[in-house]
Amino acid sequence: MNAKTLAIIVILLYNVRICQSKKYVNFTLYSTVPTSPEHLKFLQNLDKQKYMEVIFWRKPSMLYEDVQLIVHPGDKEHFLERVYHFKMKVEELLSDVNSAFEAQTVTKYLRLNTDTYTWYNYHKLEDIYQWLADMAVRYPNAMELNSIGKSIEGRDIYVVSVKKPGNKFKVIVEGGIHGDEWIAVELVTYLINELVGKNNSDNRRLYDLSRKYDWYLIPIVNPDGYLYSHTTDRLWRKNRRGTANAIGVDLNRNFDYNFGKYGTSRDPKDDNYCGPRPFSEPESRILADFVTEKKQNLRFYFSFHAYGQKLIIPYADRINHIDNYGEMENFGKQAILKMYKMYGTKYAIGTTYDTLGLRISGNSASWVKRIHGVRYVFTFLLRDEGYYGYALPPNQILPTCEETVSGLTELMVAKPRRVRLNFINKAQKPVSVIFILLLLTKMDNNLIYFLIYFFPILFCDCKKYHNYTLYRGIPVDDIHLEFFKNLTTVDYVNFWRDPGQKFRPVDFVVDPEHKEQFLKDADNLGLYLTTIIEDVQKAFDMQSVKPYIRRKMDSFDWNNYFRLQDIYEWLQDLEKTYPTEIKLTTIGRSYESREIIAVRIALKGSKMRSKVIVEGGIHAREWIAPAFVTYLINQIIHAPNSNNPELKEIALTYEWYFVPVLNPDGYEYSHTHDRMWRKNRNSLGGVDLNRNFNHAFGSTGVSFTVNSEIFCGTSAFSEPESRAMGTFIESKSQHLEYYLAFHSYGQYMILPYANQRKHTENYNEVFTMCTEAKEKIAAKYNTKYTVGTAYDTVGYLTSGVSGCWVKGKFRVPYVVTFELRDNGHDGFALSQDKIRPTCEETMDGVISLLKPRTRAYSKLEGDYTAAAMSLFILDKIVIVFNVLLFIIVRFD
Numbered sequence: 001m002n003a004k005t006l007a008i009i010v011i012l013l014y015n016v017r018i019c020q021s022k023k024y025v026n027f028t029l030y031s032t033v034p035t036s037p038e039h040l041k042f043l044q045n046l047d048k049q050k051y052m053e054v055i056f057w058r059k060p061s062m063l064y065e066d067v068q069l070i071v072h073p074g075d076k077e078h079f080l081e082r083v084y085h086f087k088m089k090v091e092e093l094l095s096d097v098n099s100a101f102e103a104q105t106v107t108k109y110l111r112l113n114t115d116t117y118t119w120y121n122y123h124k125l126e127d128i129y130q131w132l133a134d135m136a137v138r139y140p141n142a143m144e145l146n147s148i149g150k151s152i153e154g155r156d157i158y159v160v161s162v163k164k165p166g167n168k169f170k171v172i173v174e175g176g177i178h179g180d181e182w183i184a185v186e187l188v189t190y191l192i193n194e195l196v197g198k199n200n201s202d203n204r205r206l207y208d209l210s211r212k213y214d215w216y217l218i219p220i221v222n223p224d225g226y227l228y229s230h231t232t233d234r235l236w237r238k239n240r241r242g243t244a245n246a247i248g249v250d251l252n253r254n255f256d257y258n259f260g261k262y263g264t265s266r267d268p269k270d271d272n273y274c275g276p277r278p279f280s281e282p283e284s285r286i287l288a289d290f291v292t293e294k295k296q297n298l299r300f301y302f303s304f305h306a307y308g309q310k311l312i313i314p315y316a317d318r319i320n321h322i323d324n325y326g327e328m329e330n331f332g333k334q335a336i337l338k339m340y341k342m343y344g345t346k347y348a349i350g351t352t353y354d355t356l357g358l359r360i361s362g363n364s365a366s367w368v369k370r371i372h373g374v375r376y377v378f379t380f381l382l383r384d385e386g387y388y389g390y391a392l393p394p395n396q397i398l399p400t401c402e403e404t405v406s407g408l409t410e411l412m413v414a415k416p417r418r419v420r421l422n423f424i425n426k427a428q429k430p431v432s433v434i435f436i437l438l439l440l441t442k443m444d445n446n447l448i449y450f451l452i453y454f455f456p457i458l459f460c461d462c463k464k465y466h467n468y469t470l471y472r473g474i475p476v477d478d479i480h481l482e483f484f485k486n487l488t489t490v491d492y493v494n495f496w497r498d499p500g501q502k503f504r505p506v507d508f509v510v511d512p513e514h515k516e517q518f519l520k521d522a523d524n525l526g527l528y529l530t531t532i533i534e535d536v537q538k539a540f541d542m543q544s545v546k547p548y549i550r551r552k553m554d555s556f557d558w559n560n561y562f563r564l565q566d567i568y569e570w571l572q573d574l575e576k577t578y579p580t581e582i583k584l585t586t587i588g589r590s591y592e593s594r595e596i597i598a599v600r601i602a603l604k605g606s607k608m609r610s611k612v613i614v615e616g617g618i619h620a621r622e623w624i625a626p627a628f629v630t631y632l633i634n635q636i637i638h639a640p641n642s643n644n645p646e647l648k649e650i651a652l653t654y655e656w657y658f659v660p661v662l663n664p665d666g667y668e669y670s671h672t673h674d675r676m677w678r679k680n681r682n683s684l685g686g687v688d689l690n691r692n693f694n695h696a697f698g699s700t701g702v703s704f705t706v707n708s709e710i711f712c713g714t715s716a717f718s719e720p721e722s723r724a725m726g727t728f729i730e731s732k733s734q735h736l737e738y739y740l741a742f743h744s745y746g747q748y749m750i751l752p753y754a755n756q757r758k759h760t761e762n763y764n765e766v767f768t769m770c771t772e773a774k775e776k777i778a779a780k781y782n783t784k785y786t787v788g789t790a791y792d793t794v795g796y797l798t799s800g801v802s803g804c805w806v807k808g809k810f811r812v813p814y815v816v817t818f819e820l821r822d823n824g825h826d827g828f829a830l831s832q833d834k835i836r837p838t839c840e841e842t843m844d845g846v847i848s849l850l851k852p853r854t855r856a857y858s859k860l861e862g863d864y865t866a867a868a869m870s871l872f873i874l875d876k877i878v879i880v881f882n883v884l885l886f887i888i889v890r891f892d
């Protein structure tokens with residue numbers, strides 16, 4: 001034996017020794033949902049600093065997104081201790097991951113007998129390759145098998161081509177780019193068998209597709225990693241670069257698209273290591289070259305991964321939906337519905353950011369779409385939702401393959417059509433989470449609470465505002481004002497406080513992608529900006545929403561926000577408790593047919609001198625407004641037992657009407673989809689209801705562009721909500737003395753009329769009343785209000801406002817619009833600990849305002865319409881006069 005041979009043997013032995021299969025015996029799989037920023041931070045630190053031996057199967061990215069991780073038996077106690085410390089709920093899904101892996105049986109395939117290859121078990125690399133070779137022999141006319149290159153350890157990467165002469169369009173299918181995602185490989189082999197090995201009378205549509213397109217299927221892009229996950233480390237994800245040091249590159253971060261930017265790591269030990277440079281790895285390069293070779297008429301590109309049940313649309317690094325996203329989403333939803341109908345498997349759809357809450361770059365799908373402009377590029381994250389994760393048991397392989405192929409078929413034949421995925425909104429999240437919740441609730445003995453509490457939050461496909469920043473700018477120059485006014489037309493800036501006049505603060509949110517450019521532009525104009533909230537989503541996440549438990553009146557409070565249904569149920573229970581004093585009526589239905597409820601309170605022994613109408617929630621995102629109106633209702637109904645004589649007095653003086661949520665669709669939408677939603681849900685894109693009333697309609701401070709935040713609608717009272725309110729007010733207009741509308745934010749009391757600068761009618765009287773009220777408000781928590789017209793306070797004119805219409809049409813003497821807290825520190829993200837103080841101080845202001853006047857109630861004098869008309873004519877005369885003067889001067 002010579003030295004060389006000896007050396008080889010030594011190396012081999014050495015390799016065998018260090019390559020003993022890594023086992024995950026007694027590793028425990030946990031699932032959890034971070035519900036507070038502390039939870040999220042703890043999990044992210046755990047992932048980063050590795051002070052315990054844990055492996056994340058699904059990484060913590062956002063609040064309320066579930067996370068799965070496996071924990072080494074030696075660290076279990078420590079882990080649970082930390083979890084307990086942070087008051088987190090974790091659920092143990094698998095007590096021994098290894099036994100679940102062992103249950104993933106791998107069968108041996110019998111050579112030359114392609115029918116013995118089934119999808120009841122997983123398969124080894126060599127068996128898959130053998131089967132592919134045998135299939136090629138058996139169906140020489142239907143398929144071709146070619147190697148398109150070799151992996152870093154010299155294994156072939158195969159492509160199966162299913163071609164028919166004369167076909168125009170191509171389809172590429174990619175699987176097994178990650179070693180440990182075995183189900184993805186099974187799926188692609190299943191698809192090959194469906195396309196080639198079957199005379200598909202039972203699946204006509206797939207049969208047609210197999211004729212219509214040229215298919216190229218790559219079942220295992222990463223053969224080294226796949227093999228390694230079988231022989232050595234079941235959780236091996238990357239390729240096998242630098243075998244001895246276990247470096248490996250995540251091939252799906254190695255593509256030349258925005259390389260190395262998001263969701264990846266420069267640390268070779270990391271699971272998401274992107275490699276030293278784009279296409280540093282043979283596997284990714286081979287795949288890319290192959291795609292480039294076939295780019296002509298490449299119509300579809302499908303990439304298969306596990307796990308999570310998501311259908312993902314490019315681009316993985318972007319927050320915005322661009323290119324033909326809308327079309328792909330429409331087709332994708334049809335596919336999801338199809339899959340759901342087969343086995344009830346629920347998929348979510350969206351970009352990586354939408355579905356997983358993170359951004360990644362350098363992935364194959366985004367590269368294909370960007371570089372070759374392929375129209376339909378979809379990534380499937382197959383089963384499950386995290387119950388087994390990578391340990392998906394073999395009895396789920398076949399169902400997974402069947403449902404996915406049916407979904408894929410649907411995707412390829414879809415036509416644009418309306419799809420409603422009811423289950424997506426209600427229960428987008430996994431069975432596993434329901435399961436976790438059930439188990440948690442068992443632990444907690446508080447089942448109802450948990451179900452109600454978590455369902456709406458977990459199951460909403462809420463738009464997230466991570467890294468969106470709230471800025472304040474003060475225009476001190478005309479050019480600054482122009483700059484802001486220009487921005488009102490772009491969709492990446494959302495104004496919380498609109499630009500009005502110079503020196504009035506403007507608050508607005510900018511999305512992360514445009515932040516840099518925006519800051520540059522602002523800087524160039526010498527515009528000084530302050531950052532108010534760095535990450536708006538974080539602030540929104542702090543606004544806890546609580547469920548109301550029926551007939552448990554004290555579970556409704558002013559320490560939390562509530563959903564519409566809960567507000568309504570609380571009102572109904574209140575009506576049952578005080579049947580003679582309270583009466584609820586439905587004054588109409590919203591665009592999406594939700595009830596708009598009005599509450600009448602007439603206390604026993606009330607003087608009923610005149611009426612008060614209180615309006616709340618006309619703008620969806622102003623959550624504090626409905627919160628205050630419910631507080632006011634609660635105060636008034638309990639006033640007879642109150643030890644506050646002033647409260648008692650006002651409560652017993654008037655006949656009260658409240659509409660706590662005038663815009664129920666928008667309010668719900670701001671809870672379930674988009675926290676910054678303002679308008680109603682008219683399918684045109686929503687109408688700003690507080691621009692839709694018939695007072696100077698459409699004349700100023702509005703937009704006729706449908707996607708504008710202040711779109712006033714096509715005509716006055718075009719919207720069911722404003723119409724219902726208008727009719728309701730009209731029916732109560734006899735002896736209507738007060739009309740109070742609640743909004744946020746800015747700390748203003750705004751007096752009519754919003755469409756003019758002049759102070760008219762009894763402005764001075766109301767101004768004096770409000771000034772007193774303002775002092776009462778400030779006395780409690782030192783909250784400072786400003787009183788004036790819209791022009792005086794927020795700095796701009798506007799029209800179609802509810803209060804102005806009420807005052808103008810019904811001659812109601814006291815009309816005040818409150819903009820509640822705050823003054824721009826939290827804006828719409830007012831945290832729940834501010835709800836009660838806001839309500840308390842506002843209550844003092846309302847009591848002061850409603851203190852019975854010494855003079856008896858009387859309508860405003862004069863006919864406003866006539867007054868307005870004479871003003872209008874006067875304006876015109878002035879203009880004509882000026883024009884004449886101008887002409888005279890010119891031609892003198």
Ligand SMILES: *[C@@H]1O[C@H](CO)[C@@H](O)[C@H](O)[C@H]1NC(C)=O
Nearest residue numbers: 023024025026027073074096
């Ligand atoms: C795993 O846990 C079981 C039960 O607690 C124990 O009997 C067994 O020895 C453990 N195995 C290892 C490898 O630690």
Ligand SMILES: *[C@@H]1O[C@H](CO)[C@@H](O)[C@H](O)[C@H]1NC(C)=O
Nearest residue numbers: 139142196197198199200201
């Ligand atoms: C498939 O079925 C059709 C009609 O049933 C038959 O004509 C054809 O020969 C079959 N092809 C194969 C490959 O079995």
Ligand SMILES: *[C@@H]1O[C@H](CO)[C@@H](O)[C@H](O)[C@H]1NC(C)=O
Nearest residue numbers: 061357358359466467512535
């Ligand atoms: C937000 O920005 C921070 C810092 O720039 C970054 O680390 C984080 O990944 C970003 N989050 C998202 C969701 O983009």
Ligand SMILES: *[C@@H]1O[C@H](CO)[C@@H](O)[C@H](O)[C@H]1NC(C)=O
Nearest residue numbers: 479480481482483484486525
């Ligand atoms: C505003 O938009 C107009 C028209 O597009 C443009 O000419 C002007 O320069 C813009 N102003 C600022 C300050 O950006």
